[in-house]
Amino acid sequence: MGMSIPQCLGQLHIRKGVVGLATGAGFIYLLYKAIKAGIKCQPPLCTTSPICIARLAIERERHGRDSGELRRLLNSLECKQDEYAKSMILHSITRCVYLLEAEASACTTDDIALVGSMLDDKDNSVKIQALNTLKAFSGIRKFRLKVQEHSIKVLELIASIWDSELHISGLRLLNNLPLPDYVHPQLRRVMPALMEILQSDYILAQVQAIRLLSYLAQKNDLVYDILNCQVHANFLNLFQSTQPGSLLFEVLVFAERLSEGRNSPHYRAVKWHYNEQSLHEALFGDESRLADRLLALVIHPEEEVQIQACKVIVSLQCSQDVGVRPSVCQPSRSYFNSGE
Secondary structure, three states: OOOOHHHHHHHHHHHHOOOOHHHHHHHHHHHHHHHHHHHHOOOOOOOOOHHHHHHHHHHHHHOOOOOOHHHHHHHHHHOOOOHHHHHHHHHHHHHHHHHOHHHHHOOOHHHHHHHHHHHHOOOHHHHHHHHHHHHHHHOOHHHHHHHHOOHHHHHHHHHHOOOHHHHHHHHHHHHOOOOOHHHHHHHHHHHHHHHHHHOOOOHHHHHHHHHHHHHHOOOHHHHHHHHOOEOOOOHHHHHOOOOOHHHHHHHHHHHHHHHHHHOOHHHHOOOOOOOOOEHHHHHHOOOOOHHHHHHHHOOOOOHHHHHHHHHHHHHHHHHHHOOOOOOOOOOOOOOOOOOO
16 A cells, blocks of 8 residues: 555565566566556547547637537437437437537527437437436527427426436426426326425435426416325425435425415415315315424524525415415414414
């Protein structure tokens, strides 16, 4: 430990003893020369490696030249390829889109459609890579509407395939897009699937699902569909202080937005009915223990969790009072007793 290569080889030479001195010394010397030469040499360029592709392309763009690599990859995607090849090509395209801004901007809507067609591939790994590529293209303003056209297909994949990696890639894409009103009917259909992902044990997928649900909770016509979604009996475990802070924060944001949504004049104009296992009953029902969970989170080690828990408490207090004076939150019957 701590010795240089020559020192290690020297130790090997000593241990070989006098008997094998001639042949041992020669072998060790040649081995040392080979290792030394290998250290000095640069590895050969591998033009099929995504890292090498990116390195070469960036170098060319730095000198004001179009590397042509992104176009070559897109053209190769049109050819008949096996699943592994398609997956690797899409992965390389994604890297190029992020790293080569000029070349990515020079792509066309036909290129987006080509990538989108990969969502119909039978192999899940190809679907996942296509989702990642579409997310990369969605960062370019002129392609956002074209990428948005695939929203319904992405929602169908999320609802029909139980694969955590696919869920993460699909939800990240959707969270990077403004979802138009014409997608709302499909969103209603996939709401149970989103709620199941939220209650799964895979933190990355849970965070992406709750971010999408929080966004949807701000849409007046979707609030009831979210609140009437069936949840597990232990749903409030998501509010336990033992949960990762990143997830806790997102869950609290979700709760605040739902509280605000059900408190809006638009929502209060209708008398809604909820099923017994609904999210509404878990969060806002007479038997809900949400208040206890929130009070415990006020002393959470992470400040953003503390602050967000306080925001939910204030929102719940306001929702109790809104029937008395819609514009002002006054002291009244609350989820929280006066001592607390």
